[in-house]
Amino acid sequence: MKAWVYGEYGGVDVLKLDSNVAVPDVNEDQVLVKVVAAALNPVDAKRRQGKFKATDSPLPTVPGYDVAGVVVKVGSQVKEFKVGDEVYGDVNEKALEGPKQFGSLAEYTAVEEKLLAPKPKTLDFAQAASLPLAIETAYEGLERTGFSPGKSILVLNGSGGVGSLVIQLAKQVFGASRVAATSSTRHLDLLKSLGADLAIDYTKENIEDLPEKFDVVYDAIGQCDRAVKVVKEGGSVVALTGAVTPPGFRFVVTSNGAVLRKLNPYLESGKVKPIVDPKGPFSFDQLDEAFSYLETNRATGKVVIHPIP
Template sequence: MAAAETASATIPSYIKGWVYSQYGKAADVLKLDSNVPVPELKDDQVLIKVVAASLNPVDSKRMLGYFKDTDNIPTVPGYDVAGVVVKVGNQVKNFKVGDEVYGDLNVKALEYPTKHGSLAEYTAAEEKVLALKPKNLSFVEAASLPLAIETAYEGLERSGLSAGQSILILGGAGGVGTQIIQLAKHVFGASKIAATSSTGKLDLLKSLGVDLPIDYTKVKYEDLPEKFDVVYDAVGETDRALKAVKEGGQVVTILPPGLPPAIVFILTSTGETLEKLKPYLESGKVKPLIDPKGTFPFSQAVEAFSYLDTNRATGKVVIYPFP
């Protein structure tokens, strides 16, 4: 434990973090605070010096007060994190000081999410939501993955997609959609992949492995003669999705309420999924996708949220570097 003690000696008591104390849009409520207390460590947690964090639509919805029944403020937002372990709780078995880790901090996305997320210089995370960062990925790339790739994987698993089947992905160019495409192809063995996007993103879909890119501004996918074994709805169009699935096929959606018989689910975050997908990430078969705007520095978190909220991002919006 000597290493942990040495590392903890350099950990400040107060740090910089982005905080909101009332609900609303980031531009109105998110403020930089230089006196955020470093989180107290529970026995099953590690303290992480944050190197990069990515934003997700759930961060914005939470900030708007969508989950206030199980949430409370003030809050440091941010689900996804990549960084270095600087201290470990007494019961932590798999990580040590100095490990480079990444993960989605919230076990259940909407139920009692942490008040101290990843948009601060340090954050605490339960051991079970973390995995060691693949060596071939930068911290920026790693930070872009957890919530999106875990959501993609859990939905594909729930859909029952198996090798040789076809899938239609609604919202193929987004943070989750870009991962669904790659996992459907390389992990689940789909024989045909169709996906929707706007006109300018069709080439991106092809580059990720989509056989049938569909321009949603010109084509109604539910009117296509071809139907699919699985439709994965990442945009909230379950009513239309149900018309595009084969009889006996399955629709899965990540946006409540969803319509029966579609499967609606909210991600359960686990480092096990990241470990399972590590070979695909390390081989380069499955790649992180960062928005072409690149990264927003920590000081521009508000601008990053404003951009995310336009729904025009391709892949993920990442906050980097941190102070």
């Protein structure tokens, strides 16, 4: 099969398109997915740069966490899926501990049944591929804080892959009383369209100067030291990246198809929408360009690769 591969850690230039990679074997609890679309995440770039090499799987690596595609083969213990089913998911149960050597940026990928869910019927493959890692991170992070109806939240980097979904889930699924979010000037309208009650331009306003404090601050950008200054006494600060300042806590997602199944009705009804960066989708042979763009940290929502041959 065709797959993108890197045999050493480094920049975008270590990525090579190889048309002679073996299709992965399928374990008893796995399905083989014909990949239709995949998405890029900051964790893909950090992994390729060697930031998790102590817990990474061996090189060479086919990168990619997010997948949407069609089941073409099922293992003997698989109960929920059959050949022909359209599915989506994050192929790595643990983001940083032993992620798969053969990820989703390939024509085929083998994935445990428990990590997948049926693709939402109203979404195309590119939209579905944009969701798994980011929406699971958004949902599980909110759950970890004990977020519940009537609470307020501030989302740092509300226009990013995770932040754009935190805004929507806080409002639509968890019943937030007030949602504030930060972005650059050009994304303020996007924040409001996603359900933010207060859209803050971080280029002009300082969150520490806000007249209010929040029950939860969801830091999706790496500013925990500032986030802890705007959380209420007894509140929670979720930190996805960067240094952690108490009472903030580091959060790394565990991939789980059950979370996607739970959220599918909100996705199918349009209450929660995937945000695919308008520069994409990038074609399969443009993966190096797509990674270069992702690594500028200027993407809106998710960078998606589609179609995959």
